[in-house]
Every structure is written in C-alpha cells, then in structure tokens.
Amino acid sequence: MTDAIPGEPSAPADGTGGAPPASAPYRFDPTATAAHLRATHDHLEAGEETGITVTVAGRVMLHRPQGRLAFATLRDGSGAEVQLFALAKVTEQFDAFGRISLGDWVGATGEVVKTKVGELSVKVSSWTLLAETRRGFGDKWHGITDVDTRYRQRYVDLWANPESRTTFLARSRVLSLTRRWLEDRSFIEVETPVFHPIPGGALAKPFTTHHNALDLDLFLRIAPELYLKRLVVGGFERVFEIARVFRNEGLSTRHNPEFTMLELYQAYGDYGDAMALTEELVAHLATELHGTTQLTYGGRPLDLTPPWRRASLTDLVEEHAGVHVDVRMPVEELRRIAREHGVEVEDDYGPGKLLLELYEKTTEAELWGPVFVVDYPKEVSPLARDHRELPDMVERFEGIVAGRELCNAFSELLDPVEQRARFEDQARLKVAGDDEAMVVDEDYLRALDHGLPPTAGLGIGMDRLVMLLTDTASIRDVILFPTLRPEQD
RNA sequence: GCCCCUCUAGCUCAAUUGGUCAGAGCGUCGGACUCUUAAUCCGCAGGUUCUGGGUUCGAGUCCCAGGGGGGGUACCA
Structure with missing residues (x-):
C-alpha cells in the first residue's frame, strides 16, 4: 500500500x-x-x-x-x-x-x-x-536463496522459504518430544548456571566475561555436566537439562559457538543403559517425525532402528586401519604406529591420547553408523569411571550417526580420590599449555565426598540431532540465528 | 588460522575473447480488467556492478588490498 x-x-x-x-x-x-x-x-x-x-x-x-x-x-x-x-x-x-x-x-x-x-x-x-x-x-517464485539473507534475516527466510519453516517446526517438536519422553521416564528438567566460576565438564575453550559487582571473572559454560551430577548427589536421581553451551572455537557446517546440548544423568545406571536410552530416544523421535526409523541423510540411507551396532574403539581401528592396538602397548610403539598412519603426534602424548588420535584420524570419518564406539582411554576421559575389565580404559562411548559424533556418554566416575587425581593430571596439562584442559573443581570434589551413586551420564548434541532428522547439511540451517560476523555499512 | 569459490536493481538472474551492456522477469508505483491461481495487458521509477586502489584508449569483466558470504582444512565434541 x-x-x-x-x-x-x-x-x-x-x-x-x-x-x-x-x-x-x-x-x-x-x-x-x-x-x-x-x-x-x-x-x-x-x-x-x-x-x-x-x-x-x-x-x-x-x-x-x-x-x-x-x-x-x-x-x-x-x-x-x-x-x-x-x-x-x-x-x-x-x-x-x-x-x-x-x-x-x-x-x-x-x-x-x-x-x-x-x-x-x-x-x-x-x-x-x-x-x-x-x-x-523477495521473488514470489524463487523465494530467497541468498544464504546471507536467509541467516541474517531469518524473519524473511521463514516466510519466503516453506522448507525453512518446516525445519524449525521440526526442531521445536524434537525438543518438545524429548522433554515429554524423558519426563515419562521419571526424569526431571532442571536449570543450572550458565556462568561458571570454573569451566568444566568438557575439554573446550570457554568464553569469558566479568561480573562488575562481584569483580569476578566468569566463564560461559562449556557443559552443564558437573552441576547436574551435583544434583544426583542431592537426590535428584534422574535429571536432564537442555542446555545452551558456549565454546570459543571455530565455525563450520557442524559447529556453532553456541549450541544446544541435552545432558541427562540416571542414578543406578551405567553406560550400557545410556546406549539403550539413546537409541530408543532417537528412534522415537524419528518415528514421531517421519513415521519410520529408516531415514535418508544427504542422499544416503540411514537406519536408526535399535539396537545400534556396538563396537570397541580398538576393534574399529583394527577394522579400518588394519592394525591391532592396545592402550597398554609401549608408548614408543603406539607413536610409531600413529606416525605410520600419517597421524601427527606431539611428544607429550601418552598412550591413550595416541590411541584416540589414531582412531580420529583413520577411523571416525569412515563410520556412517549408527554405531556406538565403546571404551575409551582413561587418559582422555577425566570424568568417566574406570572400565570394569580393561585396565587404563574407561566405560565411555560416543554415538556416531551419519559420519559425525552425535553423543558422548559414560559410566560416571564416582570416587572423589580418583577424580582429584584426574583433575590434577588435567591441571598439569593446563600448565603445560593445553588451554582446553580442565582445572581442579574443589566444590565438585566435595560433592563427590558426599556420595554419588553409580550413575549413567549422556550428552546429545541437539542441533546435530535435528540436522539428522531434517536432512539438513549445515548447523546454520537448524539454528534460527546462527553466529555471523556483524554487518557493516 | 590457512586454502579455494563467490558478491550485478527490493528478489531471482543475464551481460562473447576487456569494446554503448548496465539488461530481463518478478516485485514496487500508476492505469485497464466481474472467478483469478507465479493472473494477464499498458506505463513510470528503480544500479557507486560490495569498497578502495591499479593496468588499459576503454573494466561488471584483468591485477592488488580490504569487507561480507559459502565450502574445505586446522583447532575442536
């Protein structure tokens, strides 16, 4: 007009x-x-x-x-x-x-x-x-195809491109269905701090900020993990949080500096329970959205029907790299094997780190999944409990779906003495220059002193899960307002 | 961080090898139309070709620098 x-x-x-x-x-x-x-x-x-x-x-x-x-x-x-x-x-x-x-x-x-x-x-x-x-x-026939406009002016994209609208409605449903599904299983949703005095719960670079009245440096959370386990100590036996977390790292089609992670903790369970829960939840979401667990992603078939394959990290390395490895091998031999497979290694890498590097460089990208990659080296898993059978390993798994990591979970480490030792190992790495290493969280250790029962813990990247379920190629297609450089006039 | 690609009216796109090439459709605005379907028809307006330099008689086109975006890679769950 x-x-x-x-x-x-x-x-x-x-x-x-x-x-x-x-x-x-x-x-x-x-x-x-x-x-x-x-x-x-x-x-x-x-x-x-x-x-x-x-x-x-x-x-x-x-x-x-x-x-x-x-x-x-x-x-x-x-x-x-x-x-x-x-x-x-x-x-x-x-x-x-x-x-x-x-x-x-x-x-x-x-x-x-x-x-x-x-x-x-x-x-x-x-x-x-x-x-x-x-x-x-915008063009009433072609809509808006310019990706810059679609990301910066989502209000235009949503009207002009029906498939964008569909994707974000699907995201909303995934979050809603996940909440309902977990609540039906006696999980309660909680909210824990976004500001952390000590960054913890994951290995990542944090954003920093400052509170003026307290004259206190604070970190935006990289994971809610340590707070959620404190709640299990407090008697909330099944808790979850759909947490926006922040990591000061690069951007890619799979990474946004702020993203949404579902973390849940289930007392009296172990990582086997977390696997069952993961595959059932994902299958439930697929069925609710698409009526089937047989999906396609990027033109490739993706069958999410439980049970998903379980395979140990070392077996998968043997499968894909053709070499038998064990975390108890002499470190020199592991280093040699890694180099032979073109993996760049640092002198201070221990056997566990070498094993993980070997897996990530030779095997992970080859996995389409869904598959649970089971049992990780203790050295690279400071919050996971010692494996009940395998020395120097922990009870941890990652779920790989459509060639990328969807989730990370473990039988939680309960022992405050062992946890202190793990923290101190991390702190040494930090001093040595690893700015993603953890620091000692005394209050968390005090919480463990009060007794954490056997607990399964699980984290799922919800953005990536939505990508899988909506067959979208970039995380920016499932985040309404992805992080971009500001426009300038 | 590094590498590659890309950037032309509001939108979607055109402009041989550098040579009236700055255009079209849609949209907007004005007009016509009593069952349309991306309505149709007529007309007007609309551009610092991302920015700044450079090469050239001549640059949207080639070169350099900067900016935005995309992809890859590195780092990274």
Whole structure:
C-alpha cells in the first residue's frame, strides 16, 4: 500500500507513516486458521457457499486484483494458505483491497466458499490492514536463496522459504518430544548456571566475561555436566537439562559457538543403559517425525532402528586401519604406529591420547553408523569411571550417526580420590599449555565426598540431532540465528 | 588460522575473447480488467556492478588490498 523502498527505510524522520499503519487495530481475533479451513472445507464443490463466517489473518503471499474482483493468497501461522476473495459489491473498502502489497499482514472476515473454479476462499466482507511491508518481499517464485539473507534475516527466510519453516517446526517438536519422553521416564528438567566460576565438564575453550559487582571473572559454560551430577548427589536421581553451551572455537557446517546440548544423568545406571536410552530416544523421535526409523541423510540411507551396532574403539581401528592396538602397548610403539598412519603426534602424548588420535584420524570419518564406539582411554576421559575389565580404559562411548559424533556418554566416575587425581593430571596439562584442559573443581570434589551413586551420564548434541532428522547439511540451517560476523555499512 | 569459490536493481538472474551492456522477469508505483491461481495487458521509477586502489584508449569483466558470504582444512565434541 505504500512505496516499498529498496534497502532503506522510507519512513519520514518525524515518525509518521510506515508500518504498522495508524489504523492498525491494537488486537485482532481470528476465528480460523488456513490449515483448519483446508481440513474442514476442502470437500466443497466449486461455486458452493457455506453460510459460515470466519475471520482469518496472515501475510499476503500473492495478490491478483482484477477490476471489480480481487484475489489475495493469505498464509498464516498454521503454515497453510487460503485465498481471500473480494468483490466490489460485497467487500468494504474494495478499492484499497486492490492496492494491498505482497507481504502485508491482513485480517479478513467473510463467508467460507469455493470459487467457480474451485479454490477454497474467504469471501471478504470486511478486512483490515494489520501491518504493511516497506521492504520488497523477495521473488514470489524463487523465494530467497541468498544464504546471507536467509541467516541474517531469518524473519524473511521463514516466510519466503516453506522448507525453512518446516525445519524449525521440526526442531521445536524434537525438543518438545524429548522433554515429554524423558519426563515419562521419571526424569526431571532442571536449570543450572550458565556462568561458571570454573569451566568444566568438557575439554573446550570457554568464553569469558566479568561480573562488575562481584569483580569476578566468569566463564560461559562449556557443559552443564558437573552441576547436574551435583544434583544426583542431592537426590535428584534422574535429571536432564537442555542446555545452551558456549565454546570459543571455530565455525563450520557442524559447529556453532553456541549450541544446544541435552545432558541427562540416571542414578543406578551405567553406560550400557545410556546406549539403550539413546537409541530408543532417537528412534522415537524419528518415528514421531517421519513415521519410520529408516531415514535418508544427504542422499544416503540411514537406519536408526535399535539396537545400534556396538563396537570397541580398538576393534574399529583394527577394522579400518588394519592394525591391532592396545592402550597398554609401549608408548614408543603406539607413536610409531600413529606416525605410520600419517597421524601427527606431539611428544607429550601418552598412550591413550595416541590411541584416540589414531582412531580420529583413520577411523571416525569412515563410520556412517549408527554405531556406538565403546571404551575409551582413561587418559582422555577425566570424568568417566574406570572400565570394569580393561585396565587404563574407561566405560565411555560416543554415538556416531551419519559420519559425525552425535553423543558422548559414560559410566560416571564416582570416587572423589580418583577424580582429584584426574583433575590434577588435567591441571598439569593446563600448565603445560593445553588451554582446553580442565582445572581442579574443589566444590565438585566435595560433592563427590558426599556420595554419588553409580550413575549413567549422556550428552546429545541437539542441533546435530535435528540436522539428522531434517536432512539438513549445515548447523546454520537448524539454528534460527546462527553466529555471523556483524554487518557493516 | 590457512586454502579455494563467490558478491550485478527490493528478489531471482543475464551481460562473447576487456569494446554503448548496465539488461530481463518478478516485485514496487500508476492505469485497464466481474472467478483469478507465479493472473494477464499498458506505463513510470528503480544500479557507486560490495569498497578502495591499479593496468588499459576503454573494466561488471584483468591485477592488488580490504569487507561480507559459502565450502574445505586446522583447532575442536
């Protein structure tokens, strides 16, 4: 209805004009959604009228004024579209209806009908402009394909590209279904601090910030793990948190500096329970979203049907690198094997680190999965409990799905004395220059002193899980507002 | 951090080997039209070709630097 000014706001400096129009109502009461109308009135014959009056509201996606008639296609929050059908004889302010612009928000009241050619419509008796667009709305056929615009102006992407909308609705469902599924199994959802005085629970570089009143340096959490286990000590036997975590690392199609991690802890369980829980949860989500656990990802089949394969890390290395390795081999031999397989090694790598490097460089990328990679070296797993059979190993697994890590879990380390020793090993690495190593968390050790029962712990990258379930290639396609460099004028 | 690719009206895209090439469709604005479906038809407006240098008689096109974005790699769960 107004001049859409390309690129720049057109509103006069005095603040008059522009959206929303002065005439916009303060509230509006739609009585039906487009999806509802389609579901209930699709059977109408062409030309049939119902006598039923409804009020709808949404954004104008197409507009076809035609003399004494005018049509507009309205899309609303239901994601569906319904046609508005205006006639000079029937519709109030008919002339103005003919000047609606693509992208305007319109509310309209009228009878549910099908036009002579069979299009379900609201025959508009009265209508109101709820907001007008002052920016061009994008190509009505191609939508918005420029990825910069899609990420920076998600509000445009969501309207212009239905598949984007579908993906984010799927994300919302995944979170909702996950909560319900866990609550049905007696897990309670908790919230733990985002500000940590000591970064912990994972090996990663933190963001730092400062609290002025306390004159205190704080870290944005890299994982909620240590707080959640404190809650198990406190008697919350099954807890979970859907936690935004922050890691000061590179960006990629699989990495965003802030991302969402589901962590859960289950008292009296071990890592075998965590595997069962993981595969059941993921299968449940796939079934709810797609009606099947047989999916495709990036054009490749992906069968999420439980049970998933379980294979030890060392067996997988043998399978893919063709070499038998064991964490108890002499460190020189492991170093030689690693070098032979083109793995760059540092002098201070112990046997466990060498084994992990060998696995990550030769094997991990070859795995499509789903597969649980089971049993990791103690040296690289400071929070996991000693393996009940294998020396120098811990009860830990990672789930690899579609060639990438989806989750990480273990039988939790319970013993405060052992935990202190692990922390101190980490602290030595930190001093030696490893800025991802952990530091000693005295309060966490004190919590363990109070007694942590046998506990299974699990962390799932929810962004990556949503990628799997929506068949999207980049994590930016499942994060509404991904981290980008700021625009500059 | 490093490497490669990319950036033209609001949107989607064109512009032989550097040579009136700055264009089209859609959208916007104005007009016509009583059942349209990406409606159709007529008309107007709309660009510092990401920015800044350079080479050249001549640069959207080639070179350099910077910026945004994408992909890969490194680091990284």
